[in-house]
Amino acid sequence: MAIKDIPEYAHLTDEDIAAIAVELDQIRADIEADRGERDARYLRNTIRLQRGLELGGRALIFGSRKRSLWWTGAAALGTAKIIENMELGHNVMHGQWDWMNDPEVHSTSWEWDNAGPSAHWKHQHNFIHHKYTNVLGMDDDVGYGLLRVTRDQRWRPFYLGNLLWNTMLMLGFEYGVAAQHLELGKKRKTEEAKIAFQKDLRDAGTKIGKQIAKDYVVYPALVGGATRSRRGFRKALTANLMANVIRNIWTNAVIFCGHFPDGAEKFTKRDMDVENQGQWYLRQMLGSANFRSGPVLGFLSGNLSYQIEHHIFPDLPSNRLPEISVRVQAICAEYDLPYTTGSFPVQYAKSWRTIAKLSLPNKYLKATSDDAPETASELRFKDGPEQHLVSTVDPRTGRRRGLKSALTRLRDRRRGVVYLETRPAA
Incomplete structure (x- = not known):
């Protein structure tokens, strides 16, 4: 049930x-030393x-007499909101462009086109989620x-609605993000906590009101x-609604x-309290996943x-992540770590x-709570040659055999593949 010992699971000393x-750390140093005009020009x-897409979209909506123009305007406005949300708002508020010392694109001053106040998001996302x-x-x-997304979460009848809840969250994602910081189900026992909650509630209500007024009234x-x-x-009202739904989905x-x-x-x-920098890096590498993208898909995803x-280097400019990925993949290959x-x-x-799948109780699921696609622990290796949770060297190739090899062998063992065991190099 979840990974307790990260180095052990990773087969690393x-x-x-x-x-x-x-x-x-060397990758960070290299990128920080190389930041400059090329990056500023990109931003x-x-x-x-x-801004051009937003103005163009609003102009098309304004002058639309045909349904095709309305859809084009709504799509352009939705794309503008995606870029503002993903490649600008998210990344600016991470501090990726603070090195420019430009108050317009500084993490302390940016307020994004979203229902949640930027200050709330930065605390919930930058501090809690990334730490x-x-x-x-x-x-x-x-x-x-x-949502129930791991078997470590105790099943409740509420989770039978997992698909419905996620559909609702998807359509109104900006409001889900706004509500997340408020922790509406949490009990506040002290007067200070109650006062802080009331302030956060007012701030969120004010921001939501401004967004609704801008998009659906003004x-x-x-x-x-x-x-x-x-x-x-x-x-205009329905086009703005459609643009927000496009951005939310x-x-x-x-994410x-x-x-x-x-x-x-x-x-x-x-x-967690004694986790060092290397262990934090490793947790980010194991706890995140990528998807393949070219320049356009990468740009639209921020x-x-x-x-x-991004999880390893949340405050480095987003346009540098493709080149960073080449070096991170090389590290994963060197230490036989999966690159998901x-x-x-x-x-x-x-x-x-x-x-x-996890809308159902565990008794209806096939895999175990330690060895499922979405939930794993070091106990998944307890039966078989993979149980020796340290890296070895393949005597035939001289390559390291660690977590990635162990996962491969585990999958093959389930399929009935038989390995001829060789003794690890001394």
Whole structure:
């Protein structure tokens, strides 16, 4: 039930983990030393593109007399919201562009086009989620307090609605994010906690009110007034609604591909207080998943198609993640660690499969609680040659055999593949 001993599960020694940390620290140093005008130009061009799409989309909606123009305008506006949310808002608020010392794109000043206040999101996401990634009981992104995504979560009848809850969350994802920081089901026992909650509730309500007024009152009223028709008001309102739904569905899909497909591991709270930098790096590598992307898909995902690299280096510029991924994959190959990736449709389908499957009690599921695609622990290796949870060297090839090889052997053993055992090199 979740991974208790991360180095043991990873088949690595303390020396191995320290060596990985040195290599990853060097990647950070190299990128930080190389940041410059090329990166700043990328950001400025992204802002111009986002603003152009938004203006173009609103202009098409304003002048639309044909359904095709309405759909084109709504799609352009939805794409602008995706870029603002994913490649700008998310990444700016991570501090990826603070090195430019530009107040317009600084993490302390950016307020995104989203229902949740940026201050709430930065605490919930930057501090809690990225510090305690996939740690049960500490990272609220594990199921968002709504979904069962690992067998470590005790089953309740509520989870029979897993598919319905996720559909609702997907359509209104910005409001789910806004509510997450509020922890609405949490009991506040002290007066200070109650006062803090009331303040957070007011801040969230104010931001949500501003977003609703902008998207569903002010702009539609301007269009309706300019066209002198209720139809113009209605077209603008429904186009804004469609653009927000497009953004919400896309954001939900990208985030779920990075956190809930097979191979994105979960962890217990054990030893979190004494976790060193190398162990933190390792947890990010094991707890995240990528999906394959070209330049366009990567850009529209905010480069979160490189979720593993983003979790290792959350404050490095997103446009550098593709080149960082080449070096991270080399480290995974060197230490025989899995590098979890797949096509976008497959990773998203696996996330939905997990959500559907775990709507049922464990007694109806086939795999065990220590050896399932979505839930694993070091106990998955307890029966068989993989139980020796340290890396060895293949005497035939001279290559390291660690976690990735152990997982491969485990899958093959289930299929009836027989290995001729060889003694590890001394």
